[in-house]
Amino acid sequence: MGKIDEFQRERERLNQLDLSKGNLEIKRFFSLDSQVYRQGAIPTKYKEILGLVASLVLRCDDCIMYHIIRCHEEGVSQEEFNEAMAIALVVGGSITIPHLRRAYDAWEELQRTSR
Amino acid sequence: MGKIDEFQRERERLNQLDLSKGNLEIKRFFSLDSQVYRQGAIPTKYKEILGLVASLVLRCDDCIMYHIIRCHEEGVSQEEFNEAMAIALVVGGSITIPHLRRAYDAWEELQRTSR
Amino acid sequence: MGKIDEFQRERERLNQLDLSKGNLEIKRFFSLDSQVYRQGAIPTKYKEILGLVASLVLRCDDCIMYHIIRCHEEGVSQEEFNEAMAIALVVGGSITIPHLRRAYDAWEELQRTSR
Amino acid sequence: MGKIDEFQRERERLNQLDLSKGNLEIKRFFSLDSQVYRQGAIPTKYKEILGLVASLVLRCDDCIMYHIIRCHEEGVSQEEFNEAMAIALVVGGSITIPHLRRAYDAWEELQRTSR
Amino acid sequence: MGKIDEFQRERERLNQLDLSKGNLEIKRFFSLDSQVYRQGAIPTKYKEILGLVASLVLRCDDCIMYHIIRCHEEGVSQEEFNEAMAIALVVGGSITIPHLRRAYDAWEELQRTSR
Amino acid sequence: MGKIDEFQRERERLNQLDLSKGNLEIKRFFSLDSQVYRQGAIPTKYKEILGLVASLVLRCDDCIMYHIIRCHEEGVSQEEFNEAMAIALVVGGSITIPHLRRAYDAWEELQRTSR
Numbered sequence: 027m028g029k030i031d032e033f034q035r036e037r038e039r040l041n042q043l044d045l046s047k048g049n050l051e052i053k054r055f056f057s058l059d060s061q062v063y064r065q066g067a068i069p070t071k072y073k074e075i076l077g078l079v080a081s082l083v084l085r086c087d088d089c090i091m092y093h094i095i096r097c098h099e100e101g102v103s104q105e106e107f108n109e110a111m112a113i114a115l116v117v118g119g120s121i122t123i124p125h126l127r128r129a130y131d132a133w134e135e136l137q138r139t140s141r
Numbered sequence: 142m143g144k145i146d147e148f149q150r151e152r153e154r155l156n157q158l159d160l161s162k163g164n165l166e167i168k169r170f171f172s173l174d175s176q177v178y179r180q181g182a183i184p185t186k187y188k189e190i191l192g193l194v195a196s197l198v199l200r201c202d203d204c205i206m207y208h209i210i211r212c213h214e215e216g217v218s219q220e221e222f223n224e225a226m227a228i229a230l231v232v233g234g235s236i237t238i239p240h241l242r243r244a245y246d247a248w249e250e251l252q253r254t255s256r
Numbered sequence: 257m258g259k260i261d262e263f264q265r266e267r268e269r270l271n272q273l274d275l276s277k278g279n280l281e282i283k284r285f286f287s288l289d290s291q292v293y294r295q296g297a298i299p300t301k302y303k304e305i306l307g308l309v310a311s312l313v314l315r316c317d318d319c320i321m322y323h324i325i326r327c328h329e330e331g332v333s334q335e336e337f338n339e340a341m342a343i344a345l346v347v348g349g350s351i352t353i354p355h356l357r358r359a360y361d362a363w364e365e366l367q368r369t370s371r
Numbered sequence: 372m373g374k375i376d377e378f379q380r381e382r383e384r385l386n387q388l389d390l391s392k393g394n395l396e397i398k399r400f401f402s403l404d405s406q407v408y409r410q411g412a413i414p415t416k417y418k419e420i421l422g423l424v425a426s427l428v429l430r431c432d433d434c435i436m437y438h439i440i441r442c443h444e445e446g447v448s449q450e451e452f453n454e455a456m457a458i459a460l461v462v463g464g465s466i467t468i469p470h471l472r473r474a475y476d477a478w479e480e481l482q483r484t485s486r
Numbered sequence: 487m488g489k490i491d492e493f494q495r496e497r498e499r500l501n502q503l504d505l506s507k508g509n510l511e512i513k514r515f516f517s518l519d520s521q522v523y524r525q526g527a528i529p530t531k532y533k534e535i536l537g538l539v540a541s542l543v544l545r546c547d548d549c550i551m552y553h554i555i556r557c558h559e560e561g562v563s564q565e566e567f568n569e570a571m572a573i574a575l576v577v578g579g580s581i582t583i584p585h586l587r588r589a590y591d592a593w594e595e596l597q598r599t600s601r
Numbered sequence: 602m603g604k605i606d607e608f609q610r611e612r613e614r615l616n617q618l619d620l621s622k623g624n625l626e627i628k629r630f631f632s633l634d635s636q637v638y639r640q641g642a643i644p645t646k647y648k649e650i651l652g653l654v655a656s657l658v659l660r661c662d663d664c665i666m667y668h669i670i671r672c673h674e675e676g677v678s679q680e681e682f683n684e685a686m687a688i689a690l691v692v693g694g695s696i697t698i699p700h701l702r703r704a705y706d707a708w709e710e711l712q713r714t715s716r
Binding site: 058063067075076077106108112118 | 173174177178181182183187188190191192194195196198199218220221223224225227228229231232233
């Protein structure tokens with residue numbers, strides 16, 4: 027699970043750094059950031075799709091990667107993934123295409139390695 | 142239904158103008174823009190919430206207004222609305238707050254007038 | 257020439273304010289901002305279309321309005337306008353549509369009043 | 372103090388609405404949003420200038436207005452205001468100019484009414 | 487033609503993946519994306535310059551690279567390239583400078599290898 | 602001083618390229634870009650923090666890296682760095698977190714190598 031594994035290791039290392047060096051407000055933000063994706067009136071699966079589409083239209087590769095991994099864990103299907111990608115592409119325009127390409131690449135890697 | 146009604150009338154008027162003056166590519170884009178929100182593997186209700194959150198993080202008041210009206214039509218609850226707003230706020234930051242304020246204002250107007 | 261005339265008057269009033277109150281760096285930036293649109297290897301007409309498309313994808317109504325007026329002065333045709341709008345729409349996505357609507361509205365006003 | 376007074380009244384009304392309707396995460400975000408501007412190693416005055424420049428480059432009129440009022444309360448001088456505006460303009464480019472114009476207009480109103 | 491060749495190979499590989507896995511809406515978007523740059527009332531050369539400037543102000547390296555290659559194929563001169571870059575830089579501000587640097591680097595590589 | 606040293610070398614190489622190939626407007630912009638950070642009514646240290654926060658909310662890694670190096674040279678403390686990061690994070694939202702992570706990584710490298 028090459029690229030994805032490497033991504034997760036680096037992400038973990040830097041999160042530790044931020045939390046050890048950052049101040050109280052930064053820690054509170056990180057905590058809030060995980061609270062909003064918790065199961066609620068909107069099921070977790072759809073919250074992760076929300077995070078994925080928001081990350082796509084804002085064009086942040088690391089955020090896209092993180093939510094793709096979470097979507098995969100929550101059992102998002104190929105059809106659901108395609109429909110979310112299509113909405114993000116239409117909302118955000120062709121400027122999102124390079125991120126969409128990398129998103130499909132990561133999604134494929136996840137499908138392959140979990141078979 | 143003051144502000145919302147006015148919004149819809151102006152939106153309709155200008156859409157007519159675009160479609161009468163615009164070229165084939167613009168018409169195709171408008172058509173594609175409605176296709177991606179159609180019922181599919183992801184239910185329409187969640188697609189409209191996706192449109193709402195994407196519009197919030199990209200900070201487009203007219204797009205937010207449109208998807209709030211559609212969310213209301215699709216029966217989105219206050220809890221679901223709050224959770225979608227919270228995700229958008231955390232992803233997009235305090236710079237989205239003025240749009241969030243207007244979103245709550247429009248949502249309130251819709252709740253009031255549909256009781 | 258209602259909306260457009262009002263836009264130009266307010267723009268002029270505020271530019272005077274900026275130049276009377278702003279510092280040297282702000283004045284230099286304003287000067288540079290007009291230099292880059294001057295006739296050169298790229299004709300002025302295409303430079304104004306460049307300014308228009310950049311303003312559309314960055315979603316700035318005042319900037320769009322300004323470049324629409326300049327495009328009109330430079331003799332941009334309806335077909336050229338449509339093609340520029342289509343590129344901006346595809347690059348920037350549906351989030352640009354509210355600005356595109358207002359752009360067509362202003363363009364129509366300019367066509368009507370100059371006939 | 373026309374426009375500024377109206378801005379503050381509407382802002383207050385909508386903040387009340389958000390806090391009465393919003394969920395816990397939204398309330399926590401609003402609280403965090405005021406914590407980060409509190410006096411610390413960076414004096415409040417400079418924190419408000421940071422908020423102003425961030426709002427300018429992200430092109431949010433309401434956020435700009437809010438931080439201009441706060442900068443005025445913290446005794447920011449005309450020279451400091453100009454230097455902050457010049458940094459924002461150079462970082463954010465000519466697309467920020469319409470917001471810069473409105474910023475100077477609001478700043479002028481504050482100077483006039485507080486003399 | 488090191489970096490550019492590598493870019494094109496990876497782009498091609500991922501486009502194939504998107505088109506084989508993506509749904510109808512994604513395919514339609516990709517098709518629309520090539521339609522808008524076709525020769526029309528605005529000549530192809532200027533459409534590619536439009537794509538380049540839009541990509542610069544939106545700060546997407548892959549999009550910039552693609553349009554630089556296309557501009558080179560369409561015979562854009564050094565003077566035209568400079569004028570387009572200057573407009574993008576002034577509109578988008580110093581935040582675009584890292585992308586501008588990489589744009590000049592790619593442009594140089596194209597000039598060198600095509601002599 | 603691995604990553605930072607490499608960053609500075611590449612930045613220098615490309616700046617030379619831009620200035621040798623770019624036109625007068627591009628040179629004027631580069632000159633203006635250094636003028637606005639000069640000591641003035643706002644001390645240089647705070648101007649660099651302004652540049653850092655603006656770069657963070659606009660999510661430009663190279664710009665962040667440059668201003669982190671300058672902040673370090675101007676003697677910004679860990680507490681000041683944390684407070685600036687917290688403002689940027691709250692204004693810009695979780696979409697800035699990957700850039701914040703890399704910012705802390707670079708800041709750590711600077712602290713380590715200058716001890």
